[in-house]
Amino acid sequence: MRQVLGIVSGQRSNRIGLDAVRVAIATIFIWIGGLKFAPYEADSITPFVANSPLMSFFYKHPDQYAQHLTHEGELKLAERAWQAANDTYAFSNGLGTVEIAIGLLVLVGLVSRRWGLVGAVLAFLTPVVTLSFLVTTPEAWVAALGDAQHGFPYLSGGGRLVLKDIVLMAGAWLVVADGARAVLEHTAQTSADRAGLGAPLATASRT
Known part of the structure; x- marks a missing residue:
């Protein structure tokens, strides 16, 4: 057991874990970013965007979203037409492009820590916006439809x-x-090399 703990707590294990986190974050951003180009995903984020004071201006009619919501897998051409006119899909495509870019930057961090740092900062800031949806989006909480459990702290599926x-x-x-x-x-x-100090510092090989 001591040997196993020694291996798990070692520097190599730590590096594997950090790189695994990079891959996991990149996978989330690239996959979900790609889905943003699908109408059903664009439709599903409508309540979050329409109610957000930071993002609602991207929609033409954010105050009308509730009457045009559909379920995943459901096709209603009239609602799709409204979403298109609302710029729902244009916004979602733009958001998807940004998310894919963030994911790729994080993934590049496996070989370039400098570019990976840029992606990681963006990946950290993104949830700051999405977590604000818990405050601004009524649909993040179970609706009062007769059950005793509704509102805070009862999160809906989206919440x-x-x-x-x-x-x-x-x-x-x-x-x-x-x-x-x-x-x-x-x-x-780099500074040490330029100063001719000779002995290399313990630096990461991927920068």
Whole structure:
């Protein structure tokens, strides 16, 4: 057991864990970003965007969204037409492009800590916006339809998904810290080389 604990607590295990977090974050952003180009995903985020004071201006008629909601897998051409006129799909396509870019930057962090740091910072900031939906979006909570459990603290399906972004934020911060440390070490090594100090510092090889 002691040997196993020694292996798990070692530097190599720590590196594997951090790189695994990078891959996991990149997978989430790239996959979900890609789904943003599908109408059903664009429709599903309508309540969050329409109620957000930071994002509602992207829609032409954010105050009308509730009467045009559909269920996943459901096709109503009239509602699709309204969503298109509302710029729902144009916004979702733009958001998807941004999310894919963030995911790719985080993934690049496997070979370039500097670019990976940029992606990690963006990945950390994204949940700051999404977690605000818990405050601004009524649909994040179970509606009062007769059951005793509704409103706070009873999260709806959408609200539960949003809450999980706390884990994404925490993981992104670990990657931010790792990337910042690598960039600083690389900068120190470069300065030492220019000063002709000879002995290399303990720097990360991927910067």
